[in-house]
Amino acid sequence: MKTTTLGRIPVLKDECQLYFDGKHDRWVLKAPQQAVFLDKLTLLVLQACDGYCSEQQIIAxxxxxxxxxxxxERDVSDIxxxxxxxxxxxVQAA
Structure with a gap:
């Protein structure tokens, strides 16, 4: 596991899209050649990857x-x- 610091700011890559699939009533993270169906915890973590909050802020x-x-906090860090x-x-530097 990586050491977390206030200087690490995670953000979804430009080619990734987080959206709600109303037809199947679920959240999806779509990237080229793949899609991931998200549970509630993973959704909250990825929504917080906005380019403003540090990794440590998201975890806490x-x-x-x-x-x-x-x-x-370990569960969030692992995600x-x-x-x-x-x-x-x-991950961007602060």
Whole structure:
């Protein structure tokens, strides 16, 4: 796992599109040659990747959502790392 710092600002790559599929009642992250159907936690994490919030801010904020009960900062950090590794997120310096 990568060390998180306030200087890392994740953002969805330009070629990625996050949208709601009303026909199937689900959120989708679409990228060239692939699509991912998102659960509630992953959706919240990816929506927070707006290019303004640091990785640490996203981790601390999403981990406090009461409706997600039992989610740790490590869980959020793992999602960010996975989607960065899979090429959906790029990280900018602050």
């Amino acid at each position: 904020s999403v981990a406090t959502f009461p409706e997600l009960g039992g989610i740790s 960010l790392a996975e989607f960065e590794q899979r090429g959906f997120i790029q």
